[in-house]
Amino acid sequence: MVMIMRICIQPVGDVNDEILKFLKKKFGEVFGMCEILPKIDIPIYAYNFSRGQFNSTLILKSLPTVEDIVLGVTEVDIYADNLNFVFGEAELFGKRALISLARLRPEFYGLPPNKDVLKIRALKEAIHEIGHVLGLIHCENKRCVMSFSNSIIDVDLKDWRYCKKCLKKLQDRGIYISI
Structure with missing residues (x-):
C-alpha cells in the first residue's frame, strides 16, 4: 500500500533545473505526487556576513506553508546554530524542509563536476529531511x-x-511509501 502525499519542491534562488526535475521524478515514484513551485528569492536577512553563509533556519521559516510538504532547494551554503554547516534542515513533524546543493557538489571539494553524484546526494538529503517532516529522527544504521x-x-x-x-x-x- 502506498500513501499518496504531495511534495512541493520550492526553489530558493536560482537552482539547477535538471536537479529539480530529477527530484520531482523520484518523489513522484516514492511519495505519489510532486510539483515544482515557482522560484522564490533567498531572504537577504538570512545571510551572515561574518560566516559567509546563510542561516538555514531563517530560510526554512521563509518557505511557504501549505497543506503539503514543502522542500526548499537552494544552491547557497547554509549553516544552523552551533554547526559549521548543514546539508539541510527540517521541521520535525512539520511541513517544511530545506536542502542546500552547495556542499553536495563534488566541485566544492576540489573535484570535477559530476551531475550523477550531485543528483544522488541531493536525493539522499531531500529524503532525509522529508523523513524528519514525517517524524523520523536520526537512525543509528549508517x-x-x-x-x-x-x-x-x-x-x-x-x-x-x-x-x-x-x-x-x-x-x-x-505512512506507506514506495521505497
Missing part, C-alpha cells in the same frame, strides 16, 4: 538515509532509502 551526515563521506556511504526500522516507524504512523 546505511539508512536517516543516518546523520557529519561529512560528505557520510552522505556517500548511506543509501537513499529508509531502513526497515524507519519504514516500520512510518507505517506505524499510517
Whole structure:
C-alpha cells in the first residue's frame, strides 16, 4: 500500500533545473505526487556576513506553508546554530524542509563536476529531511538515509532509502511509501 502525499519542491534562488526535475521524478515514484513551485528569492536577512553563509533556519521559516510538504532547494551554503554547516534542515513533524546543493557538489571539494553524484546526494538529503517532516529522527544504521551526515563521506556511504526500522516507524504512523 502506498500513501499518496504531495511534495512541493520550492526553489530558493536560482537552482539547477535538471536537479529539480530529477527530484520531482523520484518523489513522484516514492511519495505519489510532486510539483515544482515557482522560484522564490533567498531572504537577504538570512545571510551572515561574518560566516559567509546563510542561516538555514531563517530560510526554512521563509518557505511557504501549505497543506503539503514543502522542500526548499537552494544552491547557497547554509549553516544552523552551533554547526559549521548543514546539508539541510527540517521541521520535525512539520511541513517544511530545506536542502542546500552547495556542499553536495563534488566541485566544492576540489573535484570535477559530476551531475550523477550531485543528483544522488541531493536525493539522499531531500529524503532525509522529508523523513524528519514525517517524524523520523536520526537512525543509528549508517546505511539508512536517516543516518546523520557529519561529512560528505557520510552522505556517500548511506543509501537513499529508509531502513526497515524507519519504514516500520512510518507505517506505524499510517505512512506507506514506495521505497
